[in-house]
Amino acid sequence: MTIRSPEESGPRSELLIIARPDGGGARYWLLGLNPAAKVIAALVLSFGLIPAIDPVTGGIVLAAALLLVPFSGLDRRTTLILGVPFVLMGCSNFLVNYLYGEYGAWGALGSMLRLLAIALPGLLAAISSDPTKLTDALIQKLKVPERPALSVLAALRLLPLLAGQWNTISLARRARGIDAGRNPFAATRVFVGKTFALLVRAIRTGTLLSTAMEARAFGTGPRSHARASHWRAADTLVIVGAFLLLAAAYTVSARLGTLTFLFGGVA
Numbered sequence: 001m002t003i004r005s006p007e008e009s010g011p012r013s014e015l016l017i018i019a020r021p022d023g024g025g026a027r028y029w030l031l032g033l034n035p036a037a038k039v040i041a042a043l044v045l046s047f048g049l050i051p052a053i054d055p056v057t058g059g060i061v062l063a064a065a066l067l068l069v070p071f072s073g074l075d076r077r078t079t080l081i082l083g084v085p086f087v088l089m090g091c092s093n094f095l096v097n098y099l100y101g102e103y104g105a106w107g108a109l110g111s112m113l114r115l116l117a118i119a120l121p122g123l124l125a126a127i128s129s130d131p132t133k134l135t136d137a138l139i140q141k142l143k144v145p146e147r148p149a150l151s152v153l154a155a156l157r158l159l160p161l162l163a164g165q166w167n168t169i170s171l172a173r174r175a176r177g178i179d180a181g182r183n184p185f186a187a188t189r190v191f192v193g194k195t196f197a198l199l200v201r202a203i204r205t206g207t208l209l210s211t212a213m214e215a216r217a218f219g220t221g222p223r224s225h226a227r228a229s230h231w232r233a234a235d236t237l238v239i240v241g242a243f244l245l246l247a248a249a250y251t252v253s254a255r256l257g258t259l260t261f262l263f264g265g266v267a
Helices: 035-049 055-072 076-100 104-127 131-140 146-175 184-215 233-256
Strands: 002-004 014-017
Touching: 035 055, 035 104, 035 131, 035 233, 055 104, 055 233, 076 104, 131 146, 146 184
Parallel strands: none
Antiparallel strands: 002 014
16 A cells, blocks of 8 residues: 555655555454554553553563564565654653653663553554544444544545645745755754745645535534444454553563562562
8 A cells, every 4th residue: 555645646755655455465464453453452552551661561562562563564665764753752762861860771761662662552553554444443443433533534644645735845945946055054944934834734724624524514423334344353362462462561570570660669
């Protein structure tokens, strides 16, 4: 599956590449799961890791989540694009906690691993789910109200459009001679200007979209569904696996004597 900007057809417009056919297959089994099951499993791991701040508990969950990346269907380029800000987020968290935290390098490492272990399952759940199927699952299986669920779908569908608008803004400014060159201060000023222009366009697009949804009476009453969201035994096993992984992480950490709670000290 490839999501492209509607304004472009070149390779630069590709935002997300999932290297598998719609049928999925045994290798990319994560893509065939019900999106609701993946969301629930990610929430279980995220909320379950909040009390533990030691590196062992978060590290075990993070390692298990990293093992799922090859089964998510992402190609190397997309994995690299998503991985760079992911690693930078973890490094910045480590640095801040190391400089200003109370537990030194050990506590900073635990905070970093916990943050990454909380973020990665949610990222995998979102990136391996088709936006339309995700919305159907949220409405039919998790009983999420239609307005916020359809807003999620609209936001995901508008991402390629915003990427195309960013390129259009860049080309328009370059045509008017607004170019930073090699000046970092000018580059910052140009970037802020482009961001503000994109924000204005996003607000206008969102306003038009919300008006169109209101005109079609979304969220005013029960509606029929064009597609059925199916729940299988594998979906239940994923949620059970999330609980088992969490229990195993806490058990190993407690056995090693490293389990440390956010407000209760070492277990």
